[in-house]
Amino acid sequence: MARMKFICDAERCIECNGCVTACKNEHEVPWGVNRRRVVTLNDGVPGEKSISVACMHCSDAPCMAVCPVNCFYRTDEGVVLHDKDVCIGCGYCSYACPFGAPQFPSAGTFGVRGKMDKCTFCAGGPEEHGSQAEFEKYGRNRLAEGKLPACAEQCSTKALLAGDGDVVADIFRSRVLRRGKGAEVWGWGTAYGTAQGGAKS
Amino acid sequence: MKYLIIRTAGAMAIGMALGACGDKPQGMGGVRSDSAPYTGVGKSQYQQPGWKAGDKNSWEQQLKVRAQYGQNDYSRVASQ
Numbered sequence: 001m002a003r004m005k006f007i008c009d010a011e012r013c014i015e016c017n018g019c020v021t022a023c024k025n026e027h028e029v030p031w032g033v034n035r036r037r038v039v040t041l042n043d044g045v046p047g048e049k050s051i052s053v054a055c056m057h058c059s060d061a062p063c064m065a066v067c068p069v070n071c072f073y074r075t076d077e078g079v080v081l082h083d084k085d086v087c088i089g090c091g092y093c094s095y096a097c098p099f100g101a102p103q104f105p106s107a108g109t110f111g112v113r114g115k116m117d118k119c120t121f122c123a124g125g126p127e128e129h130g131s132q133a134e135f136e137k138y139g140r141n142r143l144a145e146g147k148l149p150a151c152a153e154q155c156s157t158k159a160l161l162a163g164d165g166d167v168v169a170d171i172f173r174s175r176v177l178r179r180g181k182g183a184e185v186w187g188w189g190t191a192y193g194t195a196q197g198g199a200k201s
Numbered sequence: 202m203k204y205l206i207i208r209t210a211g212a213m214a215i216g217m218a219l220g221a222c223g224d225k226p227q228g229m230g231g232v233r234s235d236s237a238p239y240t241g242v243g244k245s246q247y248q249q250p251g252w253k254a255g256d257k258n259s260w261e262q263q264l265k266v267r268a269q270y271g272q273n274d275y276s277r278v279a280s281q
Contacts, residue, residue: 001261001264001265070232071232072232073232073235075235075237075238076237077238081235082232083232083233085233086232123238124235125235126232126233126234126235128236129236129238129240129241129242129243130241130242130243130245130247140247141238141242143238143264144238144239144240144241144242145241145242145245145247145248145249146241146248146249146250146251146252146260146263146264146267147249147267148264148267148268148271152272153271153272158272158273158274161268161272162268162272163264163265163267163268163272164261164264164265164268167265167268167269168268168272171268171269171272171273174273174275175275178275
């Protein structure tokens with residue numbers, strides 16, 4: 001198996017925010033924290049483009065590189081996760097991330113910044129799979145249930161693709177060949193590197 | 202005998218005094234290990250049927266089939 005990857009097809013995304021809602025509902029993400037969001041470029045202008053953004057689970061993740069307490073780890077499937085029991089909520093990862101993925105709940109006393117929260121590719125975290133502790137800290141572990149991330153699975157236009165990198169790349173490639181345009185995969189080069197740069201899938 | 206008691210008491214007092222100069226380990230505990238997703242979630246109503254928990258190959262196949270069926274609308278149309 002290749003590594004788990006997200007692709008957002010900007011030619012298909014209609015800015016319905018269904019992925020955002022599915023994510024918040026699936027993981028019961030607290031108010032003010034958005035693990036996923038939809039960004040629209042040239043909003044209101046004919047030809048506007050929308051893209052769904054979350055943690056891209058980078059191959060060479062800058063959040064991992066800058067974390068002073070080394071709370072991040074990468075699974076064998078290429079999913080970048082973190083241990084909330086180790087995180088100190090310093091916010092370095094949010095400055096380093098090119099996608100703005102790390103989120104910080106501010107519901108505590110005096111609006112103090114809490115421990116970092118981000119997309120887990122629906123893979124939970126370092127707790128027993130399917131346990132209440134895992135759900136409360138990291139959300140549902142759909143991968144261990146034999147499912148794919150909820151955001152992509154419920155996407156009405158199938159703009160957001162998630163899964164084995166080889167499979168989603170094949171799906172996207174067949175679309176590009178059929179429609180004859182839209183080969184630019186948003187975020188792919190930044191998160192996963194390019195073939196020219198010597199990166200591997 | 203008296204000297205032995207004094208020496209023992211003295212050694213214990215010195216040991217306790219030096220013990221206060223010690224330091225608790227401050228190394229980072231590090232990230233706890235996370236089990237692989239193909240091990241499943243145990244008995245759960247949310248566990249998707251069609252693959253065997255603990256079998257990596259069947260889990261990978263399950264996700265590949267699910268990705269194709271759920272996200273590749275061209276292949277879905279062709280199969281109907």
